[in-house]
Amino acid sequence: MEVINVNDAKSFVTKANSEIREILAPRNSSPANQSLAEAKLLLGRCTQEHFHPKAEEICFILQGKGKMRVEDETRDVRASDGVVILPGQKHKI
Numbered sequence: 001m002e003v004i005n006v007n008d009a010k011s012f013v014t015k016a017n018s019e020i021r022e023i024l025a026p027r028n029s030s031p032a033n034q035s036l037a038e039a040k041l042l043l044g045r046c047t048q049e050h051f052h053p054k055a056e057e058i059c060f061i062l063q064g065k066g067k068m069r070v071e072d073e074t075r076d077v078r079a080s081d082g083v084v085i086l087p088g089q090k091h092k093i
Contacts, residue, residue, distance in 0.1 A: 002029045006038055014039075016047035016092070041066075041093065049092040057085040059093065068093045 002024065009021040009028070018039045022028060025035030033055050041047065049069075059068070065078035070091045077083060077093070085091050 004029060009038075014047075016050050017041070017045060018047050047092045049090050051088055051090045052085075054087055056087060057091070059083040059085070066093055 004023055006021055006023050009023050011019050011021045014020050018041045020040075021038045023036045023038065024031055025037060026032060035055070039059075043064075046066075059077075059082065061077050061079050061081045061083075063079050065076065067074055068077045068083050068091070070083070070085055070089050075083075
């Protein structure tokens with residue numbers, strides 16, 4: 001069993017402009033194709049469009065609101081929304 005507390009995870013800024021704290025990820029635990037991370041994005045900012053070749057991404061919005069684009073579809077998202085992004089899909093928030 002692996003247990004990592006989010007408060008023990010060091011944050012870093014990604015190439016996509018968000019601040020990330022990886023809670024469970026290939027860098028610090030046994031998952032090979034996925035990770036659980038907390039991401040923060042400053043008000044009025046957006047991530048760069050990017051994709052993950054092998055991993056699915058699930059975003060769960062904890063607070064605030066914004067627009068999520070996955071491929072050619074853009075949707076309004078807000079606190080308590082979950083978004084599934086499949087491998088290879090270009091996306092940004």
